[in-house]
Amino acid sequence: NNNIVVAIDGPAGAGKSTVARAVAERIGLPYLDTGALYRAIAWKLDREGIAPEDGERISQALASFRLEFIPGGLMADGTDVTAAIRTPEIDRIVSAYAARPEVRGALIELQRAQAKNGLVADGRDMGTVVFPEAELKIFLTASAEERARRRYKERLDRGEAADYDEILKQVVERDNYDMTREIAPLRPAPGCIILDSSYMDAAQVTDAISSLASRFM
Numbered sequence: 552n553n554n555i556v557v558a559i560d561g562p563a564g565a566g567k568s569t570v571a572r573a574v575a576e577r578i579g580l581p582y583l584d585t586g587a588l589y590r591a592i593a594w595k596l597d598r599e600g601i602a603p604e605d606g607e608r609i610s611q612a613l614a615s616f617r618l619e620f621i622p623g624g625l626m627a628d629g630t631d632v633t634a635a636i637r638t639p640e641i642d643r644i645v646s647a648y649a650a651r652p653e654v655r656g657a658l659i660e661l662q663r664a665q666a667k668n669g670l671v672a673d674g675r676d677m678g679t680v681v682f683p684e685a686e687l688k689i690f691l692t693a694s695a696e697e698r699a700r701r702r703y704k705e706r707l708d709r710g711e712a713a714d715y716d717e718i719l720k721q722v723v724e725r726d727n728y729d730m731t732r733e734i735a736p737l738r739p740a741p742g743c744i745i746l747d748s749s750y751m752d753a754a755q756v757t758d759a760i761s762s763l764a765s766r767f768m
């Protein structure tokens with residue numbers, strides 16, 4: 552049986568997407584970046600001037616909102632938003648939208664539908680809410696300083712300006728928001744393996760998770 556689900560959760564900048572993508576390729580399963588879905592919704596609602604507090608308008612807007620996967624990216628209502636959802640501005644606003652029940656409800660079935668042939672998925676509630684029956688659940692974390700350092704380096708590598716202290720502050724704020732929200736808060740799922748990657752590189756984390764996953768395949 553190769554149709555296993557590997558659920559990877561953890562705080563911002565722990566390396567989830569890098570590692571999840573590499574694990575998926577290694578073990579031959581599709582990869583789903585659920586943070587991108589929340590980012591695309593935040594992008595859309597913000598552009599339409601809809602505040603995170605406005606549940607009614609959020610529901611209305613989401614009723615006709617179309618998300619489509621394209622190779623290596625995401626389309627929102629026919630616009631390629633792959634790059635637009637990776638800005639510091641979206642980093643800053645995404646969690647307030649992601650805390651809304653209307654937003655989370657709109658994404659549950661879409662996420663589960665991707666798992667028909669097995670899946671490696673990363674996010675905040677993969678193991679706790681979306682895929683509680685996943686064969687393998689990983690909570691991938693690292694110290695806040697190390698996570699901020701990785702984000703900082705990512706930005707510099709992309710040729711963008713970056714301020715380490717500012718990034719650290721934002722990373723800590725976003726994690727607190729995600730961990731203390733009422734619906735689907737970020738926390739280790741029952742039965743998960745907690746992996747601290749503070750002193751591991753992406754290749755080591757990928758090896759560790761792939762070898763755990765292969766036991767179920």
Ligand code: C5P
Nearest residue numbers: 585586587589645646649674675676729
């Ligand atoms: O993983 P990424 O940084 O792209 O996630 C952006 C935000 O989307 C998170 O800070 C969180 O608020 C939200 N999110 C979520 N549930 C998920 C994935 C992301 O609430 N499964």
